Amino acid sequence: MTRALTDLPAETVDVVARWNPTAAARLASGPEFRHELFVAGPRRAGKSRLIDGLRELDASAFDFVDDPLDAGVVLMVLDAAAPLGREELSVLDVVTRPACPVVFALTKIDVHRDWATVRERDRALLAGHAERFAxxxxxxxxxGLRGAPTRESGVEALLAALLSAADGQTREARSGTERVLEQTRRMIVATGRSIRETEAGADLRAERARLLAHRDGQRAERVARLRSQVQLGKVELMHEVSSRIRAAGAAVRADIDRAGRTELADYPDRLADVVKKLSADLDGVVTTRLDHLRARAGVAASDAPGTVPPPDSTVPGRPEPRHRGLEDRMTILIGASAGLGLGRLVVTPLSVVPALDIASIPLTLTLGGGVAWWLARARGHIAERSHMRQWATESLTTVRAQWEQLVLGRLLSAEAQISEMILAESRSRAGEVDSRVAQIDGELRGLTARRNGQLAACDRDLAAIDRGLREISDARREPKHLPERQST
Known part of the structure; x- marks a missing residue:
């Protein structure tokens, strides 16, 4: 006993109408038993022309299907050019089922004369391949004949054999409704498998992992890189300060060695101007270095907080007056002695003349005093140069300490400012990442819920199809009510 699709539960009919509307419409528009044919065979075996010939004979005899699992009968097409081989046997194994009848056709007999020999060889090979084909x-x-198929073409006999096999399959096996239900079941199972094998939200999970890996914007790496750059800048700037102080000291000593008394008196002001100019140059070098430091740290110089201009490095006051000591007195004494000796040497020729002997005494004293004065003055100039040189060296040492303090202070201030900016950027980045991660989590939950809903819907539809198949199976197993034998 077979059942129509409309005799099944309403939920089963609804599932078939949603998943397989073409088959449902076919069952509703025609008789329940429909012959479904699948044509198989190797390439260039004449399948298309054979299908056209069958349709010309009886267009309504079969529904040609694309899936061998939906077919009630399989037509295996063989080529008369040569006996079948591995390709034909592999195709036959794929498209046939144990309960599905198979009808064999040998095409192109009008082209190949030894087709009868090929057919006998094919029959022997099929018998050896499977017992059911013995x-x-x-x-x-x-x-390949032109025009409508005739009795001589063998298409009519093939059609009759296909109809006979289809009728026997319909009576002995499944109804068209059952085939539609199984076809729909395969579609639902394939869809559920595809949903399970497809990982929903793979791109979102990858984005989420990437965002969490760099949630703080690589704050630790940037801070560590900043510290190393600060240490490198400290070494370079200290070297720059030392080289500039050495160059200034050499220039100052050379200037003092060539300076006269007037130039020595004005040299503190000149040294202050030199130090001021060098301080401005050094400030430019430090500023350039700090800009490079900000750029390497990923912080724009225009975004950095404004810094207070550094104080000018000045010479610490003027030198104290040089105190005259024992050396100056000894210089005067030695100068006077040398002057007297030189005066006596000069006036010695005058002593020959008695009248000029008395005049030589004041002349000797005058010359001795003059030489003593000059020697004392020269000794004082040399001492002033030495005093100024010592003062300049001490002043440059003080200026160097001021420059080093200035460089270290600006470096530490820049490091603190850049670190604060990195922390602010990290906090902002972390907030943006947390917001995006929360959004991704929401999307993933939605995808998971949608996926679970799709799987649950597939399970419900499978259960409805299975209930319909069970009803058909139960109806087939119901005993036929035979008329009771009348007793006489």
Whole structure:
């Protein structure tokens, strides 16, 4: 006993209408038993011409399907050019089922004269391949004939064999409704498998992992890199300060060695101007270095907080007056002695003349005093130069300390400012990442809920199809009510 689709539960009919509307419409528009045919065979075996010939004979005899699992009968097409081989046997194994009848057709007999020998060879090979094909019949067909198929072409005999096999399959096996239900079931199972195998939200999970890996904007790496750059800048700037102080000291000593008394008196002001100019140059070098430091730290110089201009490095006051000591007195004494000796040497010729002997005494004293004065003055100038040189060296040492303090202070201030900016950027980045991660989590939950809903819907539809199949199976197993034997 078979059942129509409309006799099944309403939920089963609804599932079939949603998943397989074409088959449902076919069952609703025609009789329940429909012959579904699948045509298989190797390439260039004449399948298309054979299908056209069958349709010309009876267009409504079969529904040609694309899936062998939906077919009630399989037509295996063989080529008369040569006996079948591995390709034909592999195709046959794929498209046939144990309960599905198979009808064999040998095409192109109008082209190849030894087709009868090929058919016998094919029959022997099929018998050796499977026991079910031991007594198989291979129908010879001239599918290449032009015009409508005739009795001589063998298409009519093939059609009759296909109809006979289809009718027997319909009576002994499944109804068209059952085939539609199984076809719909395969579609639902394939869709559920595809949903399970497809990982929903893979791109979102990858984005989420990438965002969490760099949530703080690589704050630790940037801070560590900043510290190393600060240490490198400290070494370079200290070297720059030392080289500038050495160059200034050499220039100052050379200037003092060539300076006269007037130049020595004005040299503190000149040294202050030199130090001021060098301080301005050094400030430019430090500023350039700090800009490079900000750029390497990923912080724009225009975004950095304004810094207070550094104080000018000045010379610490003027030198104290040089105190005259024992050396100056000894210089005067030595100068006077040398002057007197030189005066006596000069006036010695005058002592020959008695009248000029008395005049030589004041002349000797005058010359001695003059030489003593000059020697004392020269000794004082040399001492002033030495005093100024010592003062300049001490002043440059003080200026160097001021420059080093200035450089270290600006470096530490810049490091603190850049660190604060990195922390602010990290906090902002972390907030943006947390917001995006929360959004991704919401999307993933939505995808998971949608996926679970789709799987649950597939399970419900499978359960409805299975209930319909069980009802068909139960109806087939119901005993036929035979008329009771009348007792006489």
């Amino acid at each position: 007594d198989v019949t291979i129908h010879a067909v001239a599918a």
